[in-house]
Amino acid sequence: MTVEVKKETLGFQTEVKHLLHLMIHSLYSNKEIFLRELISNGSDAVDKLRFEALSNDKLYDGDSDLKIRIAFDKDQRTITITDNGIGMTRAEVQEHIGTIAKSGTKQFFEALTGEQAKDSELIGQFGVGFYSAFIVADKVTLTTRKAGSDKSEGARWESAGEGDYTLETVEKAQRGTEIVLHLKEGEDEFLDSYRIRSVVRKFSDHIALPIVMDKEVMPSYEDDSEENADDTEKSDAKPVAQIEEETINSASALWTKARQDISEEDYASFYKHVSHDYQEPLTHVHSKVEGTNEYTLLLYVPTRAPFDMWDREAKHGVKLYIRKVFITDDAEQLMPRYLRFIKGIIDTNSLPLNVSREILQQSKQISNIKSGAVKKVLGMLESLAKNDPEKYATFWSQFGAVIKEGPIEDHSNKDRVSKLLRFASTHANTDKQEVALEDYVGRMKEGQEKIYYVTGETFSAAKNSPHLEIFRKKGIEVLLLSDRIDEWLVSHLDEFDGKHLESVAKGNLDLGSLADEEDQKNQEEVNKDFESVLKQIKDVLGDKVSEVKLSHRLTESPACLVADVYGMSLNMERIMKEAGQMMGGMGMGKKPIFEINPSHPLVARMKTEQDDSRFADLTHILFDQAILSEGGQLDDPAAFVHKLNGLLQGLLH
The missing domain is CATH 3.40.50.11260 (Rossmann fold)
Structure with a gap:
């Protein structure tokens, strides 16, 4: 098949330019994370291939030995990271690399301060991902082909990390993705086998996929053998190094190990892999449940809230595995929305590998796993609140508003969640x-x-x-x-x-x-004394209020608005209006009750006011003040100012 070579130069999305600049200038002290991020992306690509191949094993195309390969070339000063995972189409390359298609982008850039240390943390929250390559490289070349597509349908992306990138269609024999990093001057430390191995073991040892590098092995000869004593040709020959492929990580799923065999550094490293977060997690829970419904979970609470936490379209952070095979990360079935900030994995042995997403939604076993996982998370938070109040305060400052959704959404755990509020x-x-x-x-x-x-x-x-x-x-x-x-x-x-x-x-x-009996008796007497004033105020306000009465709750303010006991508060009504709901007044169409304080000088003045026009102005001023004190907005602010100015001018005479 003839390859249609179509090469074009495209401009980066503005946000990408900004992010690349920050990556290069803010994360210089954490250069080695580029390798962690690119390996993590490769691991995700292999996970996706495994899942797709469950229903279509032709995607393997005779190559089911899944791995990530790292190589370096000292002469060319390049590092190459290759995976044989799902790969990408040309359109997917442009979508995922040419733009930042991630919600929360606007909030992310608004939060940037210009201070490198703080911005470095923010970049970590946002997820550094593929762009971390430009921390050490001044040019990056990515070549990829989607599994199942023809070898002529490969795509090559290349950029110097500045204003634009090129994208062309190329021929690629193997599926998957190859990323070549052309290192900047001064980054030669990564052209060293030992340095690369140490970074991989530090950040990616836990990945349940072989990460391989070539290793030179020198052959040995038996020189003391009698039969070889006269073999001058062999004794004079120089041994030639043999190249062997070496796996440089443990390549075993971390969550399958016993807890006592996992260090805190291992847990933190795995969290950064599954979450693409730059910071350490706040806390975690690792548990294995045995019985008819057997599963293991390893779940984390981040230190900072993600920028897309309030995006209802954002995927949850919990990945579902079945017998260590990745199934889906669209795991709303595994964690309720009020715990959407939780990151980690759940691996079950109780479901068939070829389970569909539709079956997952209807599965009683998944429902039981979700129930058990929620209880483990709530137990983790309860323990944090009891044993480390300072950490819990940090947690609440980031996720408290989300946890408050719990009593609304999760009636079965309402009491437990209430204690966490x-x-x-x-x-x-x-x-x-x-x-x-x-x-x-x-x-x-x-x-x-x-x-x-x-x-x-x-x-x-x-x-x-x-x-x-x-x-x-x-x-x-x-x-x-x-x-x-x-x-x-x-x-x-x-x-x-x-x-x-x-x-x-x-x-x-x-x-x-708690009420004072003497105060109640005094209030009853005052009520009789103000009957005519209350009626006159109601006549002035008309249908703006349902009732006018003396207040038992005010000691300093002249007036306030009170909602019906079964009605909607003024604050709730305002929220609903901002959401586009048309409200017919305070309390779902019910007008507010207007309460006045008989001990306040302005209210006392109304009792003796003979001028009906002045009485009306004073009434409207007190009513509008009550709205403002509730954080409400006036229908006619100019009229309020005019009446208030008239009252103040009267005091000057």
Whole structure:
């Protein structure tokens, strides 16, 4: 077949240019990771071939001896990494190497600081991958052919890591991918057999695939043999070195070893392989389950959240193996979404190798494995929270908002997940989410029967909510919830340890035995005194509110808005509107209750105000202030400013 040579020069995606510049200038102190990354990519390619070949063994094309080969040429100053895995088509090369097709790219570049040390960590979070080759190379040539395609359908990609790259169709006899690195000046340390072997053993020893290099073996002659004594031709001959292929890694799956035979360095190295992360993992769990449903799991918690954590299309980080053969990394069946940050592998002996993805989705065995894996992860997090609070605080700062999805998504583990939750509160008076529900219950006042909380768009909005005033006065702790997920969380987590969770901004405030009887009697008398004022305020506001009443919760602010006990909070309504949901007012169409503080001077002034126009202006000002204090937006800010200015001008006369 005639090869159609089609060569074109293409420009890198802007983000690739930026990343390449950072790779070259920020990771110079970690040069050797390029070999780890390229070997890891080759291993993934072989895993994919194994899986595809389960249903089509013709893909092996007579070559089922799967391996990764490393070679170097001192004269040409090149390193070559070759795999006989799945390979790529020309279109796939352009898609995967010419662009960064990874969600979170924008956030990644926004997070960059320009400081090499910090940016180095960020690059590690993002995943260095193929581009790490340019740390040591000033030109990279990649030649590849997809398994099952004709030898004329190979593709060659080449670039100096600057503004563009070339891509052409070439003939390639073997499937798989060959990457040739043309080393920069000063990188000759990697043109050494011992150096390459040491890097492979350091970073890639655990890969369950042979990594091979050529080794010279010198032949030996038996010079003391009588029959060879007169054989001058042989004795004068110079021995010629023989080349043998040597496997330079242990080539055994790490997770199959006993835990006592695996060092922490081994665990960390394997994590970096499966996650493509640059940093050490925060913690891990390694467990083997025996019985009718036999499987091994090795699961990790990263130190930092990935940039695509909030992308619902992103694949999960857990890979499924069956008897050490990779099956899929689209493993939503293995880990619920609220644990989507977990990385690692699950290897089972209980499923047939030719299982399809459709069967996986319906498999009771997979369901049982998922249930067991979730319990192991929750146990790992419980242990971390109990034995290393500092590490758990690091975990929560990165993944707390995701864990809060747990009580919503995983009803069977609701109680266990609830104990892992952390919140800010008026007790800590800081935006750090470090208060466990168990801590809160342990500090509850005598006679307190409920766990109180307030939600806000930001921590400051929640902390300064007027609804907290009576609670501060009485020294009652209130949880301050400002993550977006919190509104959904409290709608599903209605009680903990027998204590009902209650919003301080909904319904009639009931402090139970914590209420002051004398205050209640005084409030009843004040209610009668303000009946006409309440009616007049309701007439002014009309259908903006469902009711106007005196507040039992305000001690400093003049007014606040309160949602119906079964309604939607103002914060939740705002979130829904931002998501494109049209709301008919606070609380799913239910208008808010407007509460006023009779002890506040502005409210007291309204009682004696004779000018109806001034009364109306003051009413609207207090109402708009209540909206603003909840973090809401005014329908007519200009009108609010005009009325406020009119009130202030009146004070000047």
